[in-house]
Amino acid sequence: MELPNHAKQLLLQLNQQRSKGFFCDVIIVVENALFRAHKNILAASSMYFKSLVLHDNLINLDTDMVNATIFRQILDFIYTGKLLGTDQASEQNFNALLTAASYLQLHDLAAVCRKKMKRIGKTLHGKLIGPGKPGRGHRLPSAPVIQPRYSGSPEALQRLQAGELHQVEVTGDELYLASSNKGNPHSLGQNGGTSKSSNTNNSTNSNKGEHEQMLGLDLSKKSPSVPPHMSQEDMQLGECSQGGSPHPASVSTTNSAPFDDGAANPHKAENSECPERSDLASDAQILADTGQPKGFRLAVRGGAPWLKQEKVYGRPEGANCRDEGASLLNGVIMGPLVKSLERDSGRHFEHAVRCKEEEDDEVEEEEGGEEENGRECSEDSAQSGEEDAVAGGGGGGHGYRPGQDGFEPAGYGDNLYVCIPCGKGFPSSEQLNAHVESHTEEELYLKEEVDGGLAAPNPPYPSDSRPYKCSVCEKSYRDPSTLRQHEKTHWLSRPFPCNICGKMFTQRGTMTRHMRSHLGLKPFACEECGMRFTRQYRLTEHMRVHSGEKPYECQICGGKFTQQRNLISHMRMHTSPT
DNA sequence: CTGGGGAAGGGGCCC
DNA sequence: AGGGCCCCTTCCCCA
Numbered sequence: 001m002e003l004p005n006h007a008k009q010l011l012l013q014l015n016q017q018r019s020k021g022f023f024c025d026v027i028i029v030v031e032n033a034l035f036r037a038h039k040n041i042l043a044a045s046s047m048y049f050k051s052l053v054l055h056d057n058l059i060n061l062d063t064d065m066v067n068a069t070i071f072r073q074i075l076d077f078i079y080t081g082k083l084l085g086t087d088q089a090s091e092q093n094f095n096a097l098l099t100a101a102s103y104l105q106l107h108d109l110a111a112v113c114r115k116k117m118k119r120i121g122k123t124l125h126g127k128l129i130g131p132g133k134p135g136r137g138h139r140l141p142s143a144p145v146i147q148p149r150y151s152g153s154p155e156a157l158q159r160l161q162a163g164e165l166h167q168v169e170v171t172g173d174e175l176y177l178a179s180s181n182k183g184n185p186h187s188l189g190q191n192g193g194t195s196k197s198s199n200t201n202n203s204t205n206s207n208k209g210e211h212e213q214m215l216g217l218d219l220s221k222k223s224p225s226v227p228p229h230m231s232q233e234d235m236q237l238g239e240c241s242q243g244g245s246p247h248p249a250s251v252s253t254t255n256s257a258p259f260d261d262g263a264a265n266p267h268k269a270e271n272s273e274c275p276e277r278s279d280l281a282s283d284a285q286i287l288a289d290t291g292q293p294k295g296f297r298l299a300v301r302g303g304a305p306w307l308k309q310e311k312v313y314g315r316p317e318g319a320n321c322r323d324e325g326a327s328l329l330n331g332v333i334m335g336p337l338v339k340s341l342e343r344d345s346g347r348h349f350e351h352a353v354r355c356k357e358e359e360d361d362e363v364e365e366e367e368g369g370e371e372e373n374g375r376e377c378s379e380d381s382a383q384s385g386e387e388d389a390v391a392g393g394g395g396g397g398h399g400y401r402p403g404q405d406g407f408e409p410a411g412y413g414d415n416l417y418v419c420i421p422c423g424k425g426f427p428s429s430e431q432l433n434a435h436v437e438s439h440t441e442e443e444l445y446l447k448e449e450v451d452g453g454l455a456a457p458n459p460p461y462p463s464d465s466r467p468y469k470c471s472v473c474e475k476s477y478r479d480p481s482t483l484r485q486h487e488k489t490h491w492l493s494r495p496f497p498c499n500i501c502g503k504m505f506t507q508r509g510t511m512t513r514h515m516r517s518h519l520g521l522k523p524f525a526c527e528e529c530g531m532r533f534t535r536q537y538r539l540t541e542h543m544r545v546h547s548g549e550k551p552y553e554c555q556i557c558g559g560k561f562t563q564q565r566n567l568i569s570h571m572r573m574h575t576s577p578t
Numbered sequence: 579c580t581g582g583g584g585a586a587g588g589g590g591c592c593c
Numbered sequence: 594a595g596g597g598c599c600c601c602t603t604c605c606c607c608a
Contacts, residue, residue: 482592489591503589509594510589517588537597538586545585559583565600566584573582587603593596
């Protein structure tokens with residue numbers, strides 16, 4: 001059974017929704033005009049848009065490539081499949097359309113334009129650019145998805161961000177900007193690549209709060225970690241919705257829609273009044289929200305009861321994996337993690353491919369090569385040396401490395417991948433991983449009890465106080481749950497994936513903390529300067545800036561430091577050979 | 579330009 | 594689950 005006009009009707013509805021601003025979740029800025037649209041539609045029509053909307057609610061297009069008039073035509077085309085207003089279109093118009101279509105990777109439209117131009121017998125001239133060639137100030141499609149953007153944003157966008165501009169007219173899907181001509185020292189750049197500077201400077205901290213307020217944020221307010229009327233979960237989600245993450249590496253501040261508090265935002269009002277937000281609670285929407293909390297600020301203000309935190313942990317399609325060394329090429333996510341995501345989609349436990357190098361190693365091995373023991377992905381190299389130490393070298397802390405000391409798969413022939421808990425060998429890492437997942441935590445614990453914790457020779461702690469010993473390394477613990485937690489660090493499998501970037505974690509807590517940085521959730525506010533932090537410890541650390549306390553003293557030169565880590569790096573100066 | 583210090587972000591891990 | 598601490602890293606400022 002097939003409805004003949006289903007697609008057409010659907011698109012018609014979507015276009016009507018666009019005209020009313022319903023459910024629009026992205027703003028496209030072209031010159032001084034704002035166009036509202038739906039990310040899904042844009043992403044479906046153009047790979048370039050797909051890459052842009054993945055984590056942005058606010059997209060600024062290169063005015064060298066497309067102007068507002070042309071983009072209006074293009075947006076109409078996207079939603080209707082018809083090129084309107086071209087009856088008396090000039091060659092110049094088609095040329096501009098072609099340029100814009102090429103830039104936006106709307107290949108069908110570009111083809112139509114070429115055909116039309118051919119038909120009217122004009123020679124193509126003007127600048128024809130390659131598909132999707134981004135203009136100035138544009139993020140390359142291959143750029144990481146989650147990063148500060150619009151480093152070269154047009155002034156209009158900066159002023160928009162700075163609150164100088166606001167919409168004064170609403171015409172369907174298009175909002176026009178007007179300048180309030182207020183001098184505003186806050187540039188977008190401060191929240192872009194140099195945001196850390198603004199964070200580190202107390203004088204700019206105050207400005208930062210002001211800036212955020214101008215953007216409709218209010219992060220400068222001192223607030224308790226969790227308001228009494230909100231659960232931590234609600235707090236997180238609520239802050240997510242208010243977000244506008246000041247965190248440079250998580251969410252572009254350009255995401256912050258400028259009309260957040262404006263009355264002339266129909267889609268906001270629509271959302272805010274709509275109790276049926278289950279559609280927006282989908283993983284994909286969460287992905288959009290988390291990247292772009294601003295656009296849904298009102299929609300989820302007050303706790304967003306329809307949003308479940310568990311949703312955040314779901315796995316969206318196209319999860320970015322910037323941290324995993326993957327790249328985004330023309331909007332197509334490339335890289336091992338995504339391969340893993342595709343392969344393991346829907347599984348609770350993921351095959352943990354921690355980095356490209358690692359997977360490459362495994363692939364080579366599965367093809368008969370030999371893994372280079374001691375290799376470690378760049379990210380893992382940044383981890384603490386403790387893990388390496390306990391894992392017996394530079395193997396990244398995994399307990400399933402063939403050839404690792406103490407884990408020679410003797411007697412297993414080609415089964416180089418050995419499961420530490422049960423000792424079984426497997427010919428490939430994937431088979432091993434599948435097997436590892438079959439181990440329940442209870443099994444591991446029971447085995448530990450049966451073994452009497454004798455696996456670890458030379459325990460570093462008295463066996464009576466820390467009877468639970470890791471079978472892989474020599475660590476021991478007071479309670480079994482901690483041991484289980486620890487033993488996961490030896491697994492290849494990392495059960496807790498980040499919904500946004502796809503990074504995998506061994507502990508849920510680490511993953512939720514990581515998510516906080518994506519969401520821009522900073523519950524811990526400094527009473528002195530209003531600066532906010534994702535962790536209590538950071539706030540404690542930060543407070544020393546105000547108190548002047550420097551509890552960490554160098555035993556060599558007597559230098560004092562507010563942060564222990566700075567003392568450590570300082571000590572390197574003393575101990576380095578040079 | 580360079581190196582050191584200050585401050586901060588993020589992940590790992592133990593409690 | 595959350596707190597706390599460790600470590601690595603980055604960015605900025607300044608001498």
